[in-house]
Amino acid sequence: METVQDNSIPFHVLTIDECLRALDASRHGLVTPEAIRRLVAVGPNELEEPERISPWVLLAAQFRNVLIVILLIAVVLSAALGHGIEAIIIGVIVVFAALLGFVQEYRAERAIEALREMAAPAARVLRDGDESIIPAREVVPGDIVLLQVGDRIPADLRIVEAVNLQADEAPLTGESVPVEKHADPIANPDIAVADRRDMAYSGTVITYGRGRGVAVATGMRTEFGKIAGMLQTVEVGRTPLQENLDRVGRVLAVIALVVVGLIVALGVLRGQDILEMFLFGIALAVAVVPEALPAVVTISLAMGVQRIVKRNALVRRLPAVETLGSTSVICSDKTGTLTRNEMTVREVFASGVSAMLLGSGYEPMGEVTVNGIAVEVPDPVIDLLRAAALASDATLIRDTEGHWTIRGDPTEGALIVAAAKVGLEKSDLEIQYPRTAEIPFSSERKRMTTLHKTPGGTTACSKGAAEVILDACTTVLEDGSIIPLDKTERGEIIARAETMAGEGIRVLGVANKSDTDLATAEESMTFLGLVGLLDPSRPEVAASIAACHNAGIKVVMITGDHPVTATAIARELGISSNGRVMTGRELEQM
Structure with a gap:
């Protein structure tokens, strides 16, 4: 059974038949008794829940402090000496400091379970040769999982069949553009996870096409599970403030003992009663201890935590606030952290004019500018975005909270949003120009x-890689007229596409053809223009990075994007001025 789920096997290198043999599986899926046996052997397909910390353990941890211990001893001694008021005051201060720290850490501990929400609730698999829908936790290695648009992948899969299959792997790799998948093995056994196109990973989402895959890893052995496992094994160290407070506590304890010893010794030498001198020495020792220090420290840290919470950040341990003041380097993910993880049309190049679309994300609002000046939307831009929207399957939706999002491929979603910004609603276009066929x-x-x-007959609309679309065109739309696409025009378009790509922008070409049919739709088309897309940065990020630089903090961006895209974003945000980029392979070789 150990070979059924063996993470040492490089499944992306093996052929499909070799994978199935290694997993003792078939293209028809598992039979139910075997699936049950494997489920018992390898366990449920779910992330192990970190051992929950008992509230009592959290509360006890607040007293694991030398200074607090000394104060508790002071409470006992003050009470024993008959100083009830002092004992009560010190006790209240200690309890207040402990409860304040406990409440903050308890709330944070209950909030850090986000990874578990990434698991798929159900999965479509082949069992006994038939399609079945089962809870995702029951998927086992060797299961054949069926994939279609919108599915959240329940386990790490080796692709067996792929028909135009694409997956959004942003939650795992940070790549904001859907990744094309295929079933062909990859020769390089050391290739990065983000480049294993014959694999699909747990927690990612199918955005286009359909396919099948055989489960090769489940639960904590998936790539997501490995991340969860690393998070659970992070060692909790002590902060400089905690170390210093403990040092102060130890010093005060030594001073207190020395004071008691000296007072008792001197008193005895002068003929005083030893018990009386001992009690007097203890009273002086208690007076040495700064009772309010733990409370002052805890309140200061709690105020810092509240300020951080208002900025939508969570602090798990109260003393960690102090370490933020010692930060010298910040390493940040790009997609969804520095950027919005919402593909957006930034630029449209049509009829020799480059127009910029303002706004970001999926909200269908934003002006069109040319040379930095807001203008009426040029007709060539409208023609281009109309064709791009018609050649897309994504839909723009608004949830119950008023937030805009897209259903389907993020790139197509960006085109739909861009069309909506210039007044072209996808639903209206579908009624006005109903789709009759597609390639x-x-x-x-x-x-x-x-x-x-269309009123003039059947019109074809095409979008795709700029060079592919351009090769299919013999004419170009220029100032409202269709003219031959000569070498000069073609060269200008290629140069513009290369300039946009050099800025880290993803470039698509758009074309159409009037009065055509399915057989000749992609021949002798009319080139409408280029569309430049990117995942825009969050509006507050640039100022935050500048503030970090002013404070002497170095900011490092970590991303799975192509180096060109990463460099462009880094320069835009002010992270990099020299354009230095280090790939993962180069980092491993250091």
Whole structure:
């Protein structure tokens, strides 16, 4: 049974048949008795819940402090000496400091369980040769999992069948653009997880196409599970403030003992009663202890925590606030942290004019500018975005809280949003120009073409890789007229596409063809222009990075993006001025 789930096997290197043999599985899936046996052997397909810390343990941890211990001893001694008021005051201060720290840490401990929410609630698999829907926790190595648009992948899979299959792997790798998947083995056994195109990973989402995969890892052995495991094994160290407070406590304890010893010795030498001198020495020792210090420290840290919480950040341990003041380097993820993780059309190049679309994210609002000046939307831009929207399957939706989001491929979603910004609603376009046929996107063709019924006949709209679309065109739309696409025009378009790509922008080409049919739709098309897309940075990030630099803190961006894209974002945010980029392979070789 150990070989059923063996993380040492590089499944992305093996052929499909080799994978199935290694897993003792078949293309028809598992039979139910075998699936049950494997579930018992390897356990449920879910992330192990970290051992919950008991509230009593958290409360006891607040007293694991030398200074607090000394104060507790002071409470006992003050009470024993008959100083009830002093004992009560010191006791209240100690309890207040402990409870304040306990409340903050208890709330934080209950909040840190976000990784578990990444698990898929159900999965479609082949069991006994038939399609079945089972709880995701029951998926086992060797199961054949069926994939379609919108599915959250329940386990790490080796792709067995892929039809235009794409997955959004941003939660795992930070890549904001959907990744194309295929079933062909990859020769390099050491290739990065983000580049294993024949694998699909637990917690990621299918955005396009359909396919099948055989489960090779479940639960804590998935890539997500490895991350969860590393988080659970992080050692909790002591902060400089905790070390210093303990040092102060130890010094005060030594001073107190010395004071008691000296007072008792001197008193005895002068003929005083030893018990009387001992009690007097203890009273002086108690007076040495700064009773309010723990409370002052705890209140100061709690105030810092509250300020951080108002900025939507969570502090798990109260003393960690103090270490923020000692930070010298901040390493930050890019996608979803520095950027919005919402693909957005930034630039449209049509009829020789470069127009910028303002606004970011999926909210369909934003002006169109040319050379930094707001203008009426040029007709070539409208023609281009209309064709791009018609050749897309994504939809723009608004949730119950008023937030805009997209259903489907993020790139197509960006095109739909851009069209909506210039007044072209996808639902209206579908009614006005109903789709009659389509040639779906594939990784080999690198484009998608749809045919629509229009008043002038059947019109084809195509979008895809700029060079592929350009090669299919013989004419270009220029100032409202269709003219031959000569070498000069073609060269200008290629140069513009290369300039946009050099700025870290993803470039698509858009074309159409009037009065056509499915057989000839992608021949002799009319080039409409280029669309530049990117994942925009969050508006507050640049100022935050500048504040870090002013404070002497170095900011490092970590991302799974292509180095060109990463460099462009880093320069835009002020992270990098020299353009230095280090890949993961280079880092490993250091």
